Amino acid sequence: MERISSPLDEPNEIGKPRSEVADGCSPCEHEAIEAARALMLSTLRYGLSIEAVASSVQMSKRHFLRLFKRATGTTPHNWRLGEKVRCSQLDLLNGDLSLTQIAHRYGFADHAHYTRVFRQIVGTCPSAWRSQAARGSAPTWIARFEVLELLAEYQDSNPEV
Known part of the structure; x- marks a missing residue:
């Protein structure tokens, strides 16, 4: 069966799929990280557990920690x-x-x-x-x-x- 390609799968000017950005995160993953950052900012004074933040963006804690570090260069903490x-x-x-x-x-x-x-x-x-x-x-x-x-x-x- 032939795979149906998406415009995001086509290479951009530097030869990488358009769905990938410089840090290796997809646009969807960046949206999730931004949503998590917004949630953490709105709860700075009392804080949420990392588990709760990860859950809010439908990710496991481990995956969220890896993705956050890849996207921001630091840990959520x-x-x-x-x-x-x-x-x-x-x-x-x-x-x-x-x-x-x-x-x-x-x-x-x-x-x-x-x-x-x-x-x-x-x-x-x-x-x-x-x-x-x-x-x-x-x-x-x-x-x-x-x-x-x-x-x-x-x-x-x-x-x-």
Whole structure:
């Protein structure tokens, strides 16, 4: 029996099927990863288990972890940590909440855990970053690609987190 081809199976300019992108994920898989990222962002403050996120995009946990890492370059856990820190910077700029309140707001165990993760990602502790930002000498927002790079370094140096 002859296989029916799809336009996505035809090679593109560089000879790869159009259904494949640079990271090897199909457009459907990218949509699933984007849906998972949106879900994780909407639940940053209380978090969902990786199993629940994987289930929400109809994937097994193992397949989701592999696919997420292939598509984003980092694990879902590290991506979520980076987003927590990035979003917490807005609360630091606002200045209404204590560091302990911010830590609990984003699901960190305590002030020390929040400070440790923040320092690994941003390069300084949250209180120093807040002071620098109040003086106008700290960046008000860290870029996502910087978060991913710093998270990879953090994971390498702290495998237990």
